[in-house]
Amino acid sequence: MKSLGDSFSPGLPLRASQRFSKSPSSPLPTCLRFSLFYLSLPVRRFPADKAATSKQSLDVTGLLLLSPAFALLIYGIAQISKYGGLNSSRVVVSLVVGLALMAAFIFHALRTTKAPLLDLRLFKSRTFFASNVTVFLAGMVMNGALLLLPLYYQQVRGETVLFTGILLIPQSNDSD
Incomplete structure (x- = not known):
């Protein structure tokens, strides 16, 4: 039987985690191990904080x-x-x-x-500008349905406000 990691052969983190996922005595579920692995990556690469020498004014x-x-x-x-x-x-x-x-x-x-x-001078950096545009567009795509779906139900299908709310209840499901 193939594991999930075998189907994603190019993924290096998946290969590295396969060593641990095949151990039957591992107490942590695989998703928790992935989360801990990916959350620990940025912590190792942050530079040390320096204390502020002066207080910034508003x-x-x-x-x-x-x-x-x-x-x-x-x-x-x-x-x-x-x-x-x-x-x-x-x-x-x-x-x-x-x-x-x-x-x-x-x-x-x-x-x-x-x-x-x-500080608008930050937008001179191409990386900063591109990342902000990407986050903005991703937010538009992901949240677009939150705006358009109720309008579709009320304007096109002629549903009442109450029934539109009932139809949108599955969108609020937060359990992944």
């Missing part, structure tokens, strides 16, 4: 620019459906002011000599 200007920018952008996007598009001045004004505050924050964060609230 970028109050950045905070006063970025907080209302996000609030106005989210408010404007939420009001699009209420007013039927971008025809309402309430929607357009909140979006324009939010974008202006966001642009002002970007200008401030790139020009400040102190530590900014959000």
Whole structure:
């Protein structure tokens, strides 16, 4: 009988773990051994922490620019459906002011000599930028169904809100 590791022959960690999984007296299940193995990898490669020599100050200007920018952008996007598009001045004004505050924050964060609230210079690194884009796209893909499926049930199939909630109960199953 072939083990799971035999079917994944190119995987080096699986081959290494086969030595331990064939032992009948092993007290840990295979999935727990894999978890411990993969969780211990980064711990061995982290550099030692150094104590901070000075206390960083809060970028109050950045905070006063970025907080209302996000609030106005989210408010404007939420009001699009209420007013039927971008025809309402309430929607357009909140979006324009939010974008202006966001642009002002970007200008401030790139020009400040102190530590900014959000260091945008990190995005100069191709690896950092690519990893953030990847995480953003993966989040969109994984969470897209959470937004679209209830809309599909209510708009296309004509289900009630209560029945849509009942249909979505299996999505909340957290046992793997």
